[in-house]
Amino acid sequence: MFKFFSNLAHSASELLAPNLRPEEELFLQWHNLVKELKLRKGANIPVDDTDVPLRLQWIFNLIQQDTPDCIVSSISAPNDSLTISPCLEFVMRYKVFDWLVALAKTDKPAGIKSYVLFFLTNFVRTPSTIQIIPKSFMYKPLSRLIMACGRSSCSPWDREEMAFLRAVVDVLAKDQCLANLFLHNAPHDAVDRTESDVRSVDLPDCILPENEDQNRYINVENSRKERKRSSSSFTLNGENNTSDSFTFPLLTSLLRSVLNPDPVVSAQAREATIQLLRCREPVVCHCIAQSRLLEDALLPHFSKLYSCIPATLEAVDVLLRHDFGDLQHVVKSFVRWVVFLDQIITSAEPALTSSFLNSFYIELTSRTPCSFQQDWLCDIPARNDLSVAVFLKMYRISESLSMLETLSNILLNDCFFQKYLIFIQDREMRVIAFDLLNAMVQKPTLVFVEKTMLQFLDSRLYIRKDQRIHDTMWNTNMAEATDRADMFRILFPTSAKSCTVMEEDRDNQNYLRESYYSIEWLNQRCTNLKWPTFGPIPACNVLLAEESAFFDGQPFNEGPLLRVLFHYLSNLFVQPYLLNLRVTGILSKLCLIPHPTLGEYLLDPTVPLAPQSTSLYRSLVSLVQKMDEYARHTPGFRDKIVTTRQLIRDNQWSQLEKDDENVMLCAVVTLEEFCKELAARTFVRFNSSLHV
Template identity: 25%
Template sequence: MFSKFTSILQHAVEALAPSLPLQEDFVYHWKAITHYYIETSDDKAPVTDTNIPSHLEQMLDILTQEESERESGETGPCMEYLLHHKILETLYTLGKADCPPGMKQQVLTFYTKLLGRIRQPLLPHINVHRPVQKLIRLCGEVLTAPTENEEIQFLCIVCAKLKQDPYLVNFFLENQRAKRPETKSSEGAAGVTENLSAPDTGQPQAEGLVTTPQQPRAGASCSPTTTSSSSSNNNNSSNNYNLVTSLLNLTKSPDGRVVVKACEGLMLLVSLPEPAAAKCLMENTELCELLTDRLASFYKALPKSMDPLDIETVEAVNWGLDVYNLKEDAAVFTGKRALISFLSWLDYCDQLIKEAQKSAAAVMARAVRDRFFVAVMEPQLMQTSEVGILTSTALLNRIIRQVTSEALLQEMVYFLLGEDTEPETLATITGNPLRHRLIEHCDHLSDEISIMTLRLFEHLIQKPSQHILHSLVLRSVEDRNYLENKPQEEKEPLENGQPHDAVDLEEDPLFGDDPSPDNRLSGSDWLSSSPQQSPDHLKPDGKTEVHKIVNSFLCLVPDEAKSSYHVEGTGYDTYLRDAHRQFKDYCGVCIRWDWRGSPKPLEKCNLDIPFFEGHFLKVLFDRMGRILDQPYDVNLQVTSVLSKLSLLPHPHMHEYLLDPYINLAPGCRSLFSVIVRVVGDLMLRIQRIPDFTPKLLLVRKRLLGLEPEGINIDHMTLLEGVIVLEEFCKELAAIAFVKFHATASSSSSP
């Protein structure tokens, strides 16, 4: 109580006394602090019961005022006094001894405010960055320490200063071999008094203030170039990055606010462009281990079984903004809290890698691949339990949607699809077990697993990664060996007015004689309305005229199997708007890959290699071929993936998926030829279903919510498949139209 009264009285006297010159005032406050240690006999009283906090705050105010009164960059006498008399070194010693109790907190606050308020660069001075470096080592030593908040504030201001002047980070890379041990500070007030009252040696250290064995003789400042070059001369020694180590320790704090601030500090440090710092960060700290171990820990804490819809629809999560209520989360669905924690940390890892210096980003991303994706996720994806497969696939789908950093996306893609770039063959399908398993899951016995895996690939192919598209589809069509390798004059003549491949279709059992009594439309009659290969359809540049392509798709489903013209708002024009928007988005992603505007010239293609559409397209085509026998939701997902592939602005994908008039090589199939066979099968089935068209229209209205659920309708799966087929053909026609006109307008522009 007496100390507080003395402090109040002193403030009153100072307010009434005439103002001293700034330097005298500054020295007065500093001497008041040093005299406390010389004169005090009670080293147990907390620092808040002394005048030390007030004197430190006054010193900061004087330094700030001095800088504001001088020209930019000019050092005033008060700052010179602080630097040459090693005041920060002394404060560090007092803070380390925590004498009086709470002094460490005061020292941390003083350092933080000094670095934050003073605009001129202080860290280049050896009498600043040396004590700052020592104080950094004291941070994060003890979790839940009473100084934790001050520690993280101090570390973050240092990180912010390094972000402003990245080269200064070299001061904070400590060479382990060259590092000498610090002298142990004396404990308590008696030891500090002994140091403060040491005789003056003639050096610029007024009142015999504390020196350390590490104090160089080079003067008040040091060039960062000197520091980095001296450390690089010894290539066999490693560097300590204590700033990172202290931040990593504080990320383990139970105080969420401290954890967020520590993560922010790490975010600043990984983005520094200095190669030496990036190398030290990756080789001499535990940053990669922290990221991956915590990611794995959060993942393992998730329930073994979760509803995919919950995983897919849980709100977007940004690290650092994780506000939650345990009771409310548990009431929504079991595992929500664990899921949000996992997604929050994934978001942090992703953002950290995105911001990181390039070499550091690559190392961190590879660590996530090896220590999380391969070690933790792959066994979950390869398991045989359907419940486990569904949950892990849904989680992987959410991860794919969330990852945005280029380096992490690349490693994730290599994990999922492998790094092979050579064209696939039937023999190499199983070369990458995980890739093979995921593609096979698109045609799983469980419709839920099939839908979720198809959705996963749909999100994957929309990611800005050329390797995804090359691995899944492009490498199979890059040599255009799906085309018949015969000159026009050597081709077989048309048989009965049909191309030779059409005759093959007619011989297929699906296109046999129509068993229906009225024989309304036989397979052969229907085939005559399908597009025929003819030179008249081609422009001089070899491209099929777009209106013929559009009409081919629009007319592919016969009138008796169409129901959209009975319902308003389901016309072809609605797909044109969507196709235009989606194609524009795709072009924005793919523009940097410099895909050719025209297909690769045939003379440069290796047409003698047997064509294989690739494992992914094979499964999609197989699924498409069963569209009349699959559940509605499966069909929607299959056609959605195929439409996304059709939108790709690559000439070979446009030709292979969207041109009905290409002359396919024997044994090859295209998207159009698959649909042709489906429609042929449909024509046979229609004639066996009474009142087919009214039933079809009723099912469409039910799907649109225009008719209530009523009595059961026979052949529901078939009828729903027909509706999806009609809509898909309209969508493909719209995509072909939009892509043609986009190509035409870009080629005609200067």
């Protein structure tokens, strides 16, 4: 009976008592939280068995409810000054965030770290955080908690840590200047961290605030200026080394989380890292470059993933198959890592990517610690095949021009390229070697085109000595352009064609349409390569050719790559069908590369060539002559060629490689289509030059 009246009196007093103001309610909740933590100290009671999670939620709700008034005041205030709400003033005065971070770092009582991370993650995501972060009571405890994230893998709070780091990165994406606040000065911040760890042992008396007369109304712009003044003693060119003591703990924690075995945490860490590297603050970028965070964290893991790929894996499994069985995780992890590196290069500051790519080049071309060079240069065919397949996979999935340039430099390294020329002439490895060449031609880079072709063609030594070209294919009219395209079209005799007139017209339209799309895509991709624009090729190159070569009797050298391609083209009638498709496909793509000299050499049949020079048109003329001779001595040649074309169209070409005659017939069909394709390529290149 007495208990009933007691509860009734308590309920009546609560009903009649006036409501507390938010800051008073916050004070009461914080006082009860500290009191309960003191009572539970040393008892080893999980935090879920206490009222701590509920009180943290109340504290967050009170701060959040009081925040909108703060935002409204800041909008009407002059000079973008921020009016601190009473609840935020309490948080700043009693160092609430500092104590919460200290509790999270010690995780006492057990499990409180997850709730503190959840509390601060939600607080960082509130709209007003971007205005509050420049204040020391906010960014200093956040920095200490950031440094504590990602230190151990497979911990119970990995996902909570990742959510907190992503929330901080999202705020920095809105205002990149705030990234300067999270730079870590080792001598200064080490003192802060030690003091925080000491305070975490003894819980505070929340009634007695510390440093009452501290400046709590720091302006956002003043905070930025103060941080910039502290970091203005070093510059981007590295003349002053005072920046060497600075690190970027936020990026360090994200890179540690990237290696987390939890796939969800790892994927979110990769996204957050790419978003953070879009920051263009000079001091932050210089700090990352000086500390070599990217190189030290990412490249060793790349070497580790490559070394995990077993040598017994076939190249087709790396390139084509999606189900690798037990090896699925290994190959997919490697591919995912290469995509991540490519995205970093695309997003980061050019100064950072330059340093990173230099280290990546050294990593692949050195014998240690990565075994890629050993696999490429050794005399074991299985390891050679696998290394080329991995390199081809990297080139195919890379989209950044800088990454493609670096991969091209690796291939054109002296020892690598000499070995590649051996691969492309080897019967067992030439298919995958041609696939790699096809990928590099499809996504051309400046270094690849110049070192493999242009350095041999720029002097134009392929032109006959007594001829001097002033008007080339890039300085002509539409009639001449059409005539030169028709020279490829009529090169293949009508009596040997395997298609009807209607089918030929349809094929010509398809080739024209595909050529227009391809050359438009290549023109956009090669815009930044600074190649000569469409126009007359300087005639002084011919004079240079006469002085340097013709008087010395030196033959024209088209370069090792074009020489190999022309060699395979000349043997078109004795090679397998798939190999012929690769050879003609690569030559067709080379014709679309938007460089005048390369286009003149490959697509202009009217250029008077020197006797020893080899060109695409001259090789085709020789092939057509061999085909005519073969057709005259083969009974029923026309019927056989029509039947062969039909079988190829029905994907039954494998039945045609059983004897030499069928191989020859397949090659004739390939030659017919190649001539039509080159005619379309020539017509499109002329149109491009006339309309630019």
